[in-house]
Amino acid sequence: MKDMSVEDLIVLYEDNHVLVVLKPQNVPCCEDESKDKDLLTVVKEYIKIKENKPGNVYAGLVHRLDRVTGGVMVYAKSSKAASRLSEQMRSGDFEKKYMTVLSAIPSEDRAVLRHYVKKNPINNMVYVCPQTVEGAKFCELEYQVLQKVNGMALTKVILHTGRTHQIRVQSATIGCPVYGDMRYGGEKAKKGFLALWATSLAFTHPVSKERLVFKIEPPKENTPWNLFDVSKEIEFF
Numbered sequence: 001m002k003d004m005s006v007e008d009l010i011v012l013y014e015d016n017h018v019l020v021v022l023k024p025q026n027v028p029c030c031e032d033e034s035k036d037k038d039l040l041t042v043v044k045e046y047i048k049i050k051e052n053k054p055g056n057v058y059a060g061l062v063h064r065l066d067r068v069t070g071g072v073m074v075y076a077k078s079s080k081a082a083s084r085l086s087e088q089m090r091s092g093d094f095e096k097k098y099m100t101v102l103s104a105i106p107s108e109d110r111a112v113l114r115h116y117v118k119k120n121p122i123n124n125m126v127y128v129c130p131q132t133v134e135g136a137k138f139c140e141l142e143y144q145v146l147q148k149v150n151g152m153a154l155t156k157v158i159l160h161t162g163r164t165h166q167i168r169v170q171s172a173t174i175g176c177p178v179y180g181d182m183r184y185g186g187e188k189a190k191k192g193f194l195a196l197w198a199t200s201l202a203f204t205h206p207v208s209k210e211r212l213v214f215k216i217e218p219p220k221e222n223t224p225w226n227l228f229d230v231s232k233e234i235e236f237f
Helices: 039-050 079-091 166-173 182-188 231-236
Strands: 010-014 018-023 070-076 095-102 110-120 125-128 137-149 152-159 196-204 211-215
Touching (some): 010 211, 079 196, 095 166, 110 166, 125 166, 137 166, 152 166, 152 231, 166 182
Parallel strands (some): 070 196
Antiparallel strands (some): 018 070, 095 196, 110 137, 137 152, 196 211
16 A cells, blocks of 8 residues: 555645544554654644744644544644644544444343443553552543444444544454454454544634534444445434
8 A cells, every 4th residue: 555645635624723524444543663754744744834834833633533543533734723632632512423334233232331440551451450550540432323234334433432443352252243343353353444434523613713614524434434324324323
């Protein structure tokens, strides 16, 4: 896969304070150990070129998506905007919703999952653990099964906490790993593109105070998304 460039950047919304973009799958949202070209660097290059700014330009990382996850992201174009959006993250006003395909159908069509997890820095994997384990962090999400096809479930997920690999780990823990997630799902996961997509992002504009909502569909041409009617579900996100 070639490095992402400014020409590849898809901008969904932009003003003087925020920049909302589509994050492709397998592109880091910020610099990581791989040193591959990351989306934050591309965003800075875009701003520098478009606004003809000399020297370094500012772009603030407000939230993260795992490298393998695609979908909608917002970056701040000023430190004031970054601070206010970060406060929304802490207060719960910043809302992220995901669409995923699970490799098995959950026993309940709708439920809240609560676990404690801990990350192993050596292999960069996250594990469910007892609350009493030192460094354990609480994580919670709610899901709703939208469609069922061939033993798989198109599912809506709302995160209440933002832990690393949270959706992947919690889904695998209930025996329904994300499609394509061989890392956490093992033999239970089905081989293919990881079917996890940041479908909807909502936040209050840091300056105008207008409530903004952005929605984007996963790549419908790819399996397993093309096995479901994803378009009809977007309006409910």
